[in-house]
Amino acid sequence: MSYASITGDSSRVPNLIRPLVDALERKLPPLRAWHRHIYKRNFAVPRKWAHLYYGVFENFESARKSIPPGAQIGCDHSEVVDRFNMGLGDLWPSDYPVLFWLNQLLKQGMVIFDLGGNVGLLFYGSKRYLNYPPDITWTVCEVPAAVSRGKVLAEERNEQRLFFTTDIEGAAGADVLIASAVLQLIEAPLWTTLARLPRRPRNLLINRVPLYQGPSFVTLYNMGPAIAPYQIWNRQEFIKHFEDCGYELADMWTAPDRSCSIPFYPERGVESQFGLYLKAGGA
Secondary structure, rough: OHHHHHHHHHHHHHOHHHHHHHHHHHHHHHHHHHHHHHHHHHHHOOOOOEEEEEEOOOHHHHHHHHOOOOOOOOOHHHHHHHHOOOOOOOOOOHHHHHHHHHHHHHOOOOOOEEEEOOOOOHHHHHOOOOOOOOHHHHEEEHHHHHHHHHHHHHHHOOOOOEEOOOOHHHOOOOOOOEOOOOHOOOOOOHHHHHHHHOOOOOEEEEEEOOOEOOEEEEEEEEEOEEEEEOOOOHHHHHHHHHHHOEEEEEEEEEEEOOOEOOOOHHHHHOEEEEEEEEEEOOO
């Protein structure tokens, strides 16, 4: 992975070159140090679009301290919102298992809480495939920048079923809580939030979450306009947290359209993220 330090993009590194560069670095530690320096410098460069990772940290706090000065931090920026909603109405291949379970759970008066749903991306994308009743309530919980954009867009489209909030406590009593490609960016684990709700959501649809067999840790994610701490979990540990919260694992799928390669830490990489359907005991 170390050759990626030159380009800032590990996807451009031919597989045949990686072993050669790794072998050279083992023989020449100064070369590895130089590669690290170059990669860190390239990692911090602001871009319109990026998908880069840097470092291994114990927690969000230590990761934040390593963000280069002057960089935008976190997701509450209009540029970040725009970066993720460029394909409004489009779906990722890994969204289809979510649509399958939503279709199974669909009912009149359904309450859906979409954590980290940007401007309503999954709602707009799934309307082509699912016949949502007119009385459902779909609430997107997001950062203020996304909430502002989402409200304007919903009004322009005269969408009466889509609502926005910044309060995660609004998930209380929902029929379904959706969390797609977002839990890794939230410092407070979802299970701690669920534990304090007076009524927990009956069904959880978690998608595109980075899980692997090693120890949990935090890295830094450069998404282009901003950099944010990014949590990666041990798979068994992640599932057990929800089981301890009263949920049962009903389904699990791979999300190969998302991966996480951390230069200089190949053993910490995630080749394919995951999706899970968990339901409350007795649901």
